[in-house]
Amino acid sequence: MSEPAFSQTEYYNYTDYLSWANGKRCELIEGISIDMTPASSRMHQKVLGDLYNQFYNFLKDKPCEVYIAPFDVRLPSSGEQDETTSTVVQPDLVVVCDPNKLDDRGCKGAPDLIIEVLSPETAKKDLSAKLQLYERVGVSQYWVVHPLDKTVMVFFLDERDQYSKPSVFGEGEQMRVELLNELVIDFSTVFK
Secondary structure, X not given: OOOOOOOOOXXXXXXXXXXXXXXXXXXXXXOEEEEOOOOOOHHHHXXXXXXXXXXXXXXXXXOOEEEEOOOOEEOOOOOOOHHHOOOEEOOOEEEXXXXXXXXXXXXXXXXXXXXXXXXXXXXXXXXXXXXXXXXXXXXXXXXXXXXXXXXXXEEXXXXXXXXXXXXXXXXXXXXXXXXXXXXXXXXXXXXX
């Protein structure tokens, strides 16, 4: 199969996305195809792995589930069918508490929590386009992890369904995950 010609003027949907079986990873945001960074740094993998382990170990016998990229999250606009969905992202880590949103293709609808680990190549997208997207579709918590600065910004949806000013956590701190009540994330191990 030939490689698709990605263009900012051409709009794609989930059917197009599924046809790109050339191994190239990309996301669709409102019909625009965005190439994903081909390889993560060692620090990115370590931070993501530690966060995943803390969530996974806590959620083992609970109804919420945690997934790590690559994992498709389809975010259809009102009236969009699955095949015509124009937004498909692959966050670094997602927590989904509604089993009706999960299927063999991933998640359809807003996860309860999304974590993105920044890299120089993804920082602008994660802090602008994805921040706005996740707020608009109703992701309750959005975490942006800065591995080099050893900080985590946590955005919470407020009563107006907008992200409030982020809470910031650093190396050596702990955070109780409000969504999961008893889970406390230890950032000293995340950034060790």
